[in-house]
Amino acid sequence: MKEYTILFKKGLAKGLRNSKYNPRNEGALIQAKGVIQESKELFNHPEFENFDISTLDVQTFPFPQVFQLREWTVICTPTKIYTYNGTTLTLVYTSAEGSTWSIGDFYNFLILTNGQELLTLDPEDGTWSKYLECAIPTCLCLCDVNGQLFVGGPEVSVSAGWLGD
Numbered sequence: 001m002k003e004y005t006i007l008f009k010k011g012l013a014k015g016l017r018n019s020k021y022n023p024r025n026e027g028a029l030i031q032a033k034g035v036i037q038e039s040k041e042l043f044n045h046p047e048f049e050n051f052d053i054s055t056l057d058v059q060t061f062p063f064p065q066v067f068q069l070r071e072w073t074v075i076c077t078p079t080k081i082y083t084y085n086g087t088t089l090t091l092v093y094t095s096a097e098g099s100t101w102s103i104g105d106f107y108n109f110l111i112l113t114n115g116q117e118l119l120t121l122d123p124e125d126g127t128w129s130k131y132l133e134c135a136i137p138t139c140l141c142l143c144d145v146n147g148q149l150f151v152g153g154p155e156v157s158v159s160a161g162w163l164g165d
Helices: 009-014
Strands: 037-038 041-044 065-068 073-076 082-084 089-094 102-106 109-115 118-121 128-130 141-145 148-152
Touching: 041 102, 073 109, 089 128
Parallel strands: 102 141
Antiparallel strands: 037 041, 065 073, 073 082, 082 089, 102 109, 109 118, 118 128, 141 148
């Protein structure tokens, strides 16, 4: 895959389009996840600014993956799932190695896949476990779109390794 870089300096300086009346196709952002716009600059969420990843076992692109969800902050390495509450990093699950992680966020019910395992967070008792029922197939990726779960590559699994190599 050929890599290239796009400079978006003018659009970043404008920040987020603050209303639907601002002109379209003018190079301004309409959505920014994981960052806050302040004084024509984008900043990381404050709780991640001083987050020390040196304790994690893998620190090579694209890991660790950090997901700021509605009710949770989840940090993933190829085989470990951690939660972060602003001060403490807690290991909640160890999985088989697959590809990069994708998450369906349904507030206190989370579903994760790495193409090798399908995991869930039980909203009632807070336990993380491998999903063994058959209502949701194993898949390569998944996402939540307006409260509905979409899976990509159903009934497919991958061996260890990032798909981008």
